[in-house]
Amino acid sequence: MRRRTIFIGMILIISSIPFVHNAFAINDIPDVEPGERAPIDSTFHESLSLGLEYVFSEQYERAVALFDSLQKVFPDHPAPYFYMAATYQSWMSSYRFSKFQPELEENVQSAIDIGDRLMENNDDPWLNFYVGAAYGYRGFYRFRKHNWIGAYLDGKKGVGNFEKALDKVPNIYDCYLGMGSYHYWRTAKSKFIKVVAFWMKDRREMGLEQIRFSIDHGRYTSEEASYGLIIAYYDFGWYDKAFELNEIAIGFCDPPTLPALFMRGRLSAHSGRWDKAKSTFEQILNRIENYKYQSVGYQVECKYWIAEALKAEGENQKALKMAQNALEQSLQRDKKVELENPVDNFDEIKKRLTKLHESLK
Numbered sequence: 078m079r080r081r082t083i084f085i086g087m088i089l090i091i092s093s094i095p096f097v098h099n100a101f102a103i104n105d106i107p108d109v110e111p112g113e114r115a116p117i118d119s120t121f122h123e124s125l126s127l128g129l130e131y132v133f134s135e136q137y138e139r140a141v142a143l144f145d146s147l148q149k150v151f152p153d154h155p156a157p158y159f160y161m162a163a164t165y166q167s168w169m170s171s172y173r174f175s176k177f178q179p180e181l182e183e184n185v186q187s188a189i190d191i192g193d194r195l196m197e198n199n200d201d202p203w204l205n206f207y208v209g210a211a212y213g214y215r216g217f218y219r220f221r222k223h224n225w226i227g228a229y230l231d232g233k234k235g236v237g238n239f240e241k242a243l244d245k246v247p248n249i250y251d252c253y254l255g256m257g258s259y260h261y262w263r264t265a266k267s268k269f270i271k272v273v274a275f276w277m278k279d280r281r282e283m284g285l286e287q288i289r290f291s292i293d294h295g296r297y298t299s300e301e302a303s304y305g306l307i308i309a310y311y312d313f314g315w316y317d318k319a320f321e322l323n324e325i326a327i328g329f330c331d332p333p334t335l336p337a338l339f340m341r342g343r344l345s346a347h348s349g350r351w352d353k354a355k356s357t358f359e360q361i362l363n364r365i366e367n368y369k370y371q372s373v374g375y376q377v378e379c380k381y382w383i384a385e386a387l388k389a390e391g392e393n394q395k396a397l398k399m400a401q402n403a404l405e406q407s408l409q410r411d412k413k414v415e416l417e418n419p420v421d422n423f424d425e426i427k428k429r430l431t432k433l434h435e436s437l438k
Contacts, residue, residue, distance in 0.1 A: 106253075106287065114294055115249050118296075128143045129297060133329060137164060141161065153191060153195070156188075158185075161184045165184070174370040175415060175416055181214070182218065185211045185214050186215075203242070205241045205245070209237070212234045212235035216229075216231030216235060236255065240256070250295050253290045254301065257289075257302075261281045264284075289302075308419045326340075336419075339361060343382075351386040355387065358383050359379075378423070381429065397438065
C-alpha cells in the first residue's frame with residue numbers, strides 16, 4: 078500500500094506541472110543557410126573561446142585557472158561559474174573520477190542564483206542560455222543520483238530558459254544542444270519518467286536532429302554536441318552514424334580525447350573490428366593507468382575489452398590472463414570516487430568480465 082501511495086503521489090506531482098507553456102513550443106529545426114553560426118557573446122567571446130580550446134584539448138588545469146580569473150573579474154555574472162562547472166564536468170567524465178563534484182555543484186548553483194537575479198532587470202538572452210545550461214547540468218547529476226523528479230524539473234527549467242533566449246534572439250543556436258539532449262534522454266534513459274509520465278511523446282529523433290543542428294550552427298557548442306550526439310546515436314542504435322561522427326571527433330585534437338577514443342573502442346567492438354578495439358583500449362589504458370586521479374573501474378573496463386579482443390583473435394591464454402588481472406583489480410574499486418561510463422554501468426561490465434573469465438578457464 079505504501080509503494081502504491083508513493084507512486085500515486087509522484088504522479089500527482091508531475092501532473093501539477095503546467096505543460097501548456099511557450100517554453101515547450103519550439104519543436105522544429107530552423108531553416109538556416111549552410112555555415113551560418115550563432116552570434117558571439119561579446120562580453121566573454123575571447124576568454125570563452127580560449128577556455129573551450131583548453132577543455133577540448135584536455136588542458137583542464139589551464140581552463141580552471143582561466144575561468145577562476147574570469148570569476149574574479151566578473152563575480153556577478155553566471156558565465157564564468159557555468160564554464161567552470163563545465164570544465165569540471167568534462168574533466169571528471171573524461172577520466173571517470175568524482176573528486177570535483179562539490180566544486181561542480183557549487184559553481185552550477187552560483188550560475189543559477191546569479192543568473193536568475195540578473196534576469197530580473199536584464200533582458201540579455203545569453204543570461205537565459207547560461208542559466209538554462211546550468212539547470213541542465215544540475216539535472217544531469219540529479220539524474221545520476223536517481224533523483225528522477227528533481228532531474229525532470231531541472232530539465233524543464235533548462236529548456237524553458239533556452240526557449241526564452243530564442244524568443245529574444247532566434248539565432249542563438251547553441252540552445253539546441255540543451256533542448257535536443259533533454260528531448261532525447263528524457264525518453265531514452267528515465268524509465269521512471271516513461272512509466273509515470275506516460276502521456277509524453279517519444280521525441281528522441283527530434284532530439285537527435287536538434288543536437289545535430291547545434292553542431293552545424295552553434296557558436297560554442299559544436300565539439301561538446303559532437304561527443305553528445307555520438308553517444309546518443311549509439312544508444313539509439315544508429316551505429317554507422319555514430320562511427321562516422323566519431324571519426325571526425327578523433328581529429329579534434331592530437332592526441333585524440335579520451336571520450337573520442339572510448340567511443341571508437343566501443344563502436345569497434347560492437348562491429349567486431351577487434352584489432353582496432355584492442356589497440357584503442359590499450360591506448361586509453363596507457364593514458365589513465367598512472368593519471369593522478371585514478372579510476373579503477375575504467376582500467377578494468379579497458380582490460381575487459383582487450384581480453385574480449387584477444388579471445389576473438391584466438392589468443393585464449395593471453396585473454397585469460399588479462400581477464401584474471403581485471404577481476405582482481407575490480408576488487409579495489411571504490412564506486413563513491415568514480416563515475417560510470419556514458420553507455421552502461423560498471424556492474425554490467427563486471428558481469429560480462431566474469432562470464433568471459435569463466436569461458437576461458
